[in-house]
Amino acid sequence: MSRTAIGNWLAAPIVAAIATICLAPLAILFLFSFFSVDFVNIVKEPTFKNYWTIASSSTYRGLIAQAFLSALVVVCITGVIGHPVAYFIAKRVKSAKSAFLVLLLVPLYTGDLVRIFAWRVLLGTEGALNTLLLWVGVIDVPIEALLFSPLATHVVLVYNFLPFMVLGLWLSYESLDDHLLEAAGDLGASGMSAFRRVTFPLTAPGLIAGGLMVFVMAVGEYLTPQLVGGASGITIISAINDLFGTAFDWPLGSAIAWTMLAILGFFFAASAVVLGRTNWARAVVGGE
Amino acid sequence: MQSIPNKQPLNGGRRPSATLLRANQLKKSYGSFEAVTGVDFDLEENSYVTLLGPSGCGKTTILRMVAGFETVTSGELELSGQSLVNVLPNERPINTVFQNYALFPHMSVAENVAFGLAYGQFSKDEIAQKTHAALELVQMSAMADRRPRQLSGGQQQRIAFARAVVNEPKILLLDEPLSALDRRLRKDMQIELKDLQQRLGMAFLHVTHDQEEAFALSDKIIVMNKGRIEQQGTPAQIYRQPANAYVADFIGGANRIAGRMSEVANGVGVIETGLGKYRAKCAKGLSAGAPAVLCLRPEQLCPTQADGLELQVTHTIFQGADWIVEARARDDTTVTYLAPKSRLPLIGETVAVGFDAETAWIAANPHEGAA
Numbered sequence: 119m120s121r122t123a124i125g126n127w128l129a130a131p132i133v134a135a136i137a138t139i140c141l142a143p144l145a146i147l148f149l150f151s152f153f154s155v156d157f158v159n160i161v162k163e164p165t166f167k168n169y170w171t172i173a174s175s176s177t178y179r180g181l182i183a184q185a186f187l188s189a190l191v192v193v194c195i196t197g198v199i200g201h202p203v204a205y206f207i208a209k210r211v212k213s214a215k216s217a218f219l220v221l222l223l224v225p226l227y228t229g230d231l232v233r234i235f236a237w238r239v240l241l242g243t244e245g246a247l248n249t250l251l252l253w254v255g256v257i258d259v260p261i262e263a264l265l266f267s268p269l270a271t272h273v274v275l276v277y278n279f280l281p282f283m284v285l286g287l288w289l290s291y292e293s294l295d296d297h298l299l300e301a302a303g304d305l306g307a308s309g310m311s312a313f314r315r316v317t318f319p320l321t322a323p324g325l326i327a328g329g330l331m332v333f334v335m336a337v338g339e340y341l342t343p344q345l346v347g348g349a350s351g352i353t354i355i356s357a358i359n360d361l362f363g364t365a366f367d368w369p370l371g372s373a374i375a376w377t378m379l380a381i382l383g384f385f386f387a388a389s390a391v392v393l394g395r396t397n398w399a400r401a402v403v404g405g406e
Numbered sequence: 407m408q409s410i411p412n413k414q415p416l417n418g419g420r421r422p423s424a425t426l427l428r429a430n431q432l433k434k435s436y437g438s439f440e441a442v443t444g445v446d447f448d449l450e451e452n453s454y455v456t457l458l459g460p461s462g463c464g465k466t467t468i469l470r471m472v473a474g475f476e477t478v479t480s481g482e483l484e485l486s487g488q489s490l491v492n493v494l495p496n497e498r499p500i501n502t503v504f505q506n507y508a509l510f511p512h513m514s515v516a517e518n519v520a521f522g523l524a525y526g527q528f529s530k531d532e533i534a535q536k537t538h539a540a541l542e543l544v545q546m547s548a549m550a551d552r553r554p555r556q557l558s559g560g561q562q563q564r565i566a567f568a569r570a571v572v573n574e575p576k577i578l579l580l581d582e583p584l585s586a587l588d589r590r591l592r593k594d595m596q597i598e599l600k601d602l603q604q605r606l607g608m609a610f611l612h613v614t615h616d617q618e619e620a621f622a623l624s625d626k627i628i629v630m631n632k633g634r635i636e637q638q639g640t641p642a643q644i645y646r647q648p649a650n651a652y653v654a655d656f657i658g659g660a661n662r663i664a665g666r667m668s669e670v671a672n673g674v675g676v677i678e679t680g681l682g683k684y685r686a687k688c689a690k691g692l693s694a695g696a697p698a699v700l701c702l703r704p705e706q707l708c709p710t711q712a713d714g715l716e717l718q719v720t721h722t723i724f725q726g727a728d729w730i731v732e733a734r735a736r737d738d739t740t741v742t743y744l745a746p747k748s749r750l751p752l753i754g755e756t757v758a759v760g761f762d763a764e765t766a767w768i769a770a771n772p773h774e775g776a777a
Contacts, residue, residue, distance in 0.1 A: 295506075297504050297508035298508050300475050300495070300504070301508040301509075302510075302521070303494070304473060304496070304500075304502045304570075305496075305521050305570075306522045306524075306573070307496055307521075307525065311525075319512050320511070
């Protein structure tokens with residue numbers, strides 16, 4: 119047997135595992151998305167009805183758009199916060215770098231629920247923030263909109279996903295040559311100008327990598343909007359959950375899931391194009 | 407050797423004159439460590455000045471303080487009489503050629519060169535024209551659309567140079583700019599750098615650990631050691647009249663015979679060594695009784711019949727035109743001198759060499775106890 123053949127055989131179990139664990143469920147969902155429901159029976163006759171339902175329903179369209187827009191907002195906020203944090207850890211921390219990275223990741227070791235409930239304690243009407251504001255005298259009655267609002271959802275999502283953005287950016291900052299920033303200053307660039315013309319483009323691969331991670335997780339987030347979003351807690355993900363559960367409409371649920379997947383795929387492809395085609399990214403990532 | 411392009415110097419062959427940059431008791435410390443211990447030096451307009459010394463001697467720290475990348479701990483740094491101490495790097499009319507070139511990898515060669523022009527009051531046409539002229543100056547116009555990583559080290563060096571001088575700085579700082587190039591290319595670039603400096607009429611402050619480079623380029627050399635300036639002067643002064651044993655040693659090649667001054671008058675002194683008493687010109691600040699060294703360049707020594715240093719030959723080394731003869735004196739001092747093939751001694755042979763007292767030099771030896 120040739121070396122290549124042995125390599126192929128050794129890779130076979132992994133390919134098989136990916137195929138059964140990852141691709142098979144997706145394929146089944148894809149199949150289901152073309153079926154329909156007749157009371158409690160699934161009719162296995164191919165139809166585009168489900169996709170038409172999604173396209174013609176302003177509720178579904180709105181929920182899908184909301185999921186992506188909201189994820190985009192979270193990506194932007196984590197990006198803005200992530201840049202200085204990543205810069206600080208990569209360039210300013212000398213000896214305790216690993217300690218900072220562990221600190222960054224520690225919250226991820228606690229469960230989702232614990233972190234979300236911690237925020238309920240902070241943001242609730244009798245929570246820490248309202249109590250503080252009352253005590254200082256800024257407000258007379260507790261602000262109810264702090265919790266159970268889109269604001270609360272986004273605050274918690276940013277908190278949850280910030281480490282992923284920082285990790286992506288941190289890697290880019292680590293490989294950024296300090297002399298390039300000195301050169302920018304030497305040639306007349308102020309701090310902001312040097313960031314815009316040198317730092318930002320050269321750390322963009324980290325921003326895109328971190329951004330994609332955050333984006334995917336934010337789009338698929340289910341618990342946070344349910345627990346701190348209040349009336350705004352209905353998301354496209356909770357809709358899918360309802361369709362698979364109480365409503366027993368697997369085909370429509372599958373169709374929505376696949377629509378979401380297709381849109382995500384589009385975002386990934388767009389990022390790949392940005393990374394591969396634009397000059398600055400090519401110069402940084404390599405290849406011509 | 408490469409021929410020097412026959413171009414008219416832009417500055418009309420002006421000689422260095424008025425002081426442009428002045429360092430006064432300039433000091434930099436990191437905690438208790440003093441990287442630069444209060445140095446004084448001047449950089450004259452249109453002059454090529456080299457900071458020369460081993461790594462860790464503080465020369466790069468001085469350069470970085472002039473550029474503005476390092477703060478000044480104490481002392482004064484003035485450009486044309488104006489203090490630079492609290493001026494940000496981007497507001498100093500000073501540009502740097504970095505050791506690793508620090509070209510922006512995400513920009514083309516032309517974009518790199520035009521980077522600093524965005525901060526001047528130039529129209530698009532002017533920027534394009536200046537960029538082109540700068541690339542022309544370093545003979546790299548053909549590479550304008552390439553990326554830095556597609557260029558060789560020597561080409562990147564030229565771009566780094568063009569990117570700095572296109573802004574017409576008052577001072578150009580060069581941080582070991584030739585150290586990454588191979589020996590041959592380095593020689594060519596030395597000639598070119600000197601030529602460019604003369605044509606641009608710009609003051610260059612160049613940091614290097616290579617004394618050959620310093621000699622080839624400089625109007626003035628500042629020899630540094632452990633954060634101090636050991637000597638500053640023209641290459642000829644540094645070479646022929648080293649202030650002390652450290653300079654004589656670092657510049658290399660000088661035979662040093664240690665002793666003590668017995669008399670000093672009018673710049674001429676007598677040194678008593680284990681090999682005898684010698685009269686020669688001596689460095690400033692020496693007084694009778696001070697430890698000193700008699701410095702003799704190999705080329706100042708020649709075999710003689712009478713009244714010379716008696717030496718026993720230990721090695722002979724072929725070096726092109728002449729042979730280097732390494733020999734040992736009575737007190738075990740190693741002495742080298744040059745001999746033509748026709749007068750090459752045998753190893754183990756005893757020879758006598760003499761020198762002209764007019765060209766010999768006595769330098770201070772302040773580190774005698776430590777060395």
